[in-house]
Amino acid sequence: MKFDTAGLQAFVAVVEHGSFSKAATALFITQAGLSRRLKNLETQLGVVLIERTTRTWRLSQVGHGFLPRAQRLLSDINNAFHEVRDTSRLDQAEVGIACVSSVASHLLPRIVSHYTQRFPRNRLRLFDAAAHEVTDAVLSKRADIGITVLPAPLRGIEAAPLLHDPFVLVCRDDHKLKSKKEVRWRELRNESLILLSHGTGSGLYFDRAVAELNIVLPRTYEVLHPTSALGLVNEGLGAAILPNLILFRDAYPRIRAVPLVGPVVRRQIALIHPQDVTLTVAARGLATIVKEVFAAWTRSSRQARRH
Amino acid sequence: MKFDTAGLQAFVAVVEHGSFSKAATALFITQAGLSRRLKNLETQLGVVLIERTTRTWRLSQVGHGFLPRAQRLLSDINNAFHEVRDTSRLDQAEVGIACVSSVASHLLPRIVSHYTQRFPRNRLRLFDAAAHEVTDAVLSKRADIGITVLPAPLRGIEAAPLLHDPFVLVCRDDHKLKSKKEVRWRELRNESLILLSHGTGSGLYFDRAVAELNIVLPRTYEVLHPTSALGLVNEGLGAAILPNLILFRDAYPRIRAVPLVGPVVRRQIALIHPQDVTLTVAARGLATIVKEVFAAWTRSSRQARRH
């Protein structure tokens, strides 16, 4: 007999969040997946826990009785697992993550929040750094894992891809290209452009990629930090080409992003860790959360683009 | 976070049974599988629960503390799941199984014992019958599921193979063929043979198979029931050809089984159920247990043959 704890979590999450979709997001899966988990549990139990139409749902008689029990069960298991983890390595319960700044400012907060919620007793060390510094930090073991831009140049590093981050055209809402569905690189020849300078990690990668397109872009402005670029755009000094991940939704209400195609140029964001040592439990937990947060973000941004 | 209840079961089972292999058997998996489950759990927890050499093991400090907790957890989950199942259908908590007698006398007890242990509140109806009666019982819904010999002749029946049961030569320990590793059909021409009569399910099937071999076997004795055949063999009246499954280990200490080859003739045992209705929860539980018991028996008999 295999007990479907995932199903239990689904059941409890639906009730606690009040909706399938919200519960799914909280569990880092799609709504479809959650629907199936719950169904499986119900099949296994031979019982309907939640009576649902396509639009509303309510607990069944049995479900109502089972809910507190399920909650209790889950929290028991949770506690048991965590206590075992904690008792064993109070000393190792510190984990470091190095992260390129573009991600650091955007997704890292979410990661941290989930991590501290799930491992309340562990301490988290954060390194916000440029791409090559991230690799250094991981290799020298100052950080357990890192989030950086591929290609990761060094041996001794294991990398797992997290996200393809396309470069997009960033412009203010009064820019002539703002309402296009997509812009081709060739259309940018006579634009006033703000680019990242060669010094930065993404800048270097970007330059190489553009060189292959046989296009010379006007380098009207060149900045070291993406946020400066956003500042310039906001002042109406031109359009910038930046990785999509940089854009904080709502930070600059007047700023728009337009996909750049022909071809799409992306940078690859990846999770890296040393090859030679196995990760500590704390680090593995963190890595899992990183992957989940990125997966969820990928999904949600894909959805956002569609609407 | 997905909780590894299978790992918990593995851990507890090892301690309770005192050995990996025994625990594995009890959980209906191989020793290798169990070893991996435990390892996975330990990795997930970041803790060694059982310190082991290849030959001995003992609980680690942490494992010792965790054991009662794990047991408690499992029994809680168990109870919760079962109570929900039970509350929902006190009326349906009765399940019938029809079974050919060769299996009934041998494996059915094991199945029943596991079932009542796992579903203590459910009642079990047993039909011990000949092959065609089993099919009848299932079709007429007198039984929820059946165990019979293929080919199952009828439509409206869904069959899942359980076991290839080879015919073997059964002889007493003073028989001249007793110590051969295997016996070819041709060698039996001048033996005194005890066969099942055409009337029985396996007998019919057996006759057809033998006819295809272009061999005429001496029908010295012909009996209706396998146990009678065993009795005759035990009296030294000849050798019998019977499905392997018939042999109760240790029932007749002087009786040996020798594989019959050139070619191997098998009968196929299968689990059947009606095609048109979905099984009740109770019936599905029983079906699962049937499959597990057969799988375990297949493995153990294969091992036994190897040694």
Next chain:
DNA sequence: GCGATTTATGCGGCTGGCGCAACAGGCATG
């Protein structure tokens, strides 16, 4: 030492679960 016994591991196959996308049923708004 050497065989027997018990756990660990590399490998291949398969199943279950997931995401995706299309669908279906309700509810709101006009």
Next chain:
DNA sequence: CATGCCTGTTGCGCCAGCCGCATAAATCGC
């Protein structure tokens, strides 16, 4: 009453993880 939107369901294809098998490795008894 029609139309569109919102939410849960379902078919499909894919992939990771798990299992069994075979074999290795390690230890104990003799």
